[in-house]
Amino acid sequence: MPQQTTINQRVQELIDTFSAGNKSAFARSVGISNQSVNEIVGARQSAPSFKAIQKLLLAFTEVRPEWLINGDGEMLHQEEVNAGAPEGGTFNEVFYGPNADNWMRISEALTHLRHASNKEEAKAQYVHIKKMLADVLSSTNSLDNAVIESLLHIQHHDLAYAYLTKEERNEIKLVGNDLVTHYITVGREDKEFINSLPSINIPDPIYQNGLFRCFQIADDSMAPSLSAGTYIIGKYLEEWQNNIQSNTTHIVVTQDGIIIRRAVNASPIEDILHMIPDNRSYATLKIKYEHIREIWVAVSTITHNLSNTSIDYAAEVARLRADVEEIKSSLPTKK
Incomplete structure (x- = not known):
């Protein structure tokens, strides 16, 4: 059974197939910006918007929507597709049918939901999206729940935080050293895996503004500041290319x-x-940026290695003065 790919990897396959790996040429063919392509297949690995997916499928009508969205089956239609949009099929109705513009408006509403500043705003936007979905579904009989879930799953990273309750926002998932291999392969995109991770809840306002995760330090590269085995809590860094906090x-x-x-x-x-x-x-x-999947900026630590060493700063200063005086006395005097 072939390994399931991500939608980002499948877009990269299309770039390789239709544009010989040239991202700029691919962007021109589809009608989207170079930046949009780089965000999808580059270091950020952003989920493509509904609008981008629609443009892609209109540009390459031989590509099967089921393959692009879910990774199901083959990339291309088995039979040659005539010029224009293919007919039939639930995904085809979404992207090419009379409700295509409504789906695009839903996609834009999802983006607003992602940027909701508080729970009340998120809830209002969510209700608005549900109403638009109901209007679309009332005019068609071919869209089932699986299709809806697949379309919304594309942007699950963008939506996740907006849906969290206050209690869930305080919940910090722990990624121990024994789980790193699974986390870096498929785990970070596997909602079931993330939900299964042990978690801690810290009722502090600092952890209520953003998404936080706890990782375990595997070596002594940060000693003596941070020792191996220490847990470090990080805040998810969006658009990290422009937001790295230097020397932090x-x-x-x-x-x-x-x-x-x-x-x-x-x-x-x-x-x-x-x-x-x-x-x-x-x-x-x-x-290299292209090897980076995600970045979290450290905000706090959890450690078992507490130092019990007490430093007498006055005594230290006195010793330093004595050393300076000893050095001065050993220097030759001016004649």
């Missing part, structure tokens, strides 16, 4: 693992992020 600890999820170090966006032109350790016995890592 970040959790960077790549295609190969999770790196927890100080981030410096040293080479934005070359699309390279530098991850600098506090422990100088470790080398600085240079990560």
Whole structure:
């Protein structure tokens, strides 16, 4: 059984198939911006909007909507498709049928829902979307719940936070070192897996504004500041290319693992992020943007290694003064 791909990977397949891997040429063919294409298949791996999917399927009518949306079956229709939109099928009705404009308005409403500033605003937008869905469904008999869920699932990352209750917003999922492999492959997009993770609830206002996750440090690259085994809570960083907090600890999820170090966006032109350790016995890592899946900026830690060392700063200053005086006395005097 072939491994399930993401919609981002399937768009990349289309770029390779129809534009020989040239993203700019693909963007021109579809009628969307280069930025939109880069956000879908580049480092950000954003979910394509309904409008982008509609334009893509209109540009390449031989592509099966079921394959693009769900990864079901083959990429192309088995029989040659005549010029114009293919007929029949529930997905085809969504993208090519008389309700296509209504679906686009629903997509735009979903974007507004994503940016809702509070629960009340999100609820109002959600009610509005449900009404629009009811109006669309009342005029067709071919759309079933599976189709609706598939279309909404495309933007599940955008919608997730808006749907959370106050209690759920305080809930922070923990990703231990034993779960890293699964998390970086399919787990971070697997709602069932994320829901199964252990969680903590911290009733502090700082954790009520954004999405937070807790990761475990695997090595001593951040010692003595952070030791191996320490849990570090990070806030999800949207549009991270422009929002890296230089020289601040970040959790960077790549295609190969999770790196927890100080981030410096040293080479934005070359699309390279530098991850600098506090422990100088470790080398600085240079990560290409295209290998980055998500970034979280560190906000707090949970550790079992509390230091019981008490520092007498007055005594330290006195010792330093004594050392300076000893050095001065050993210097030759001026004649």
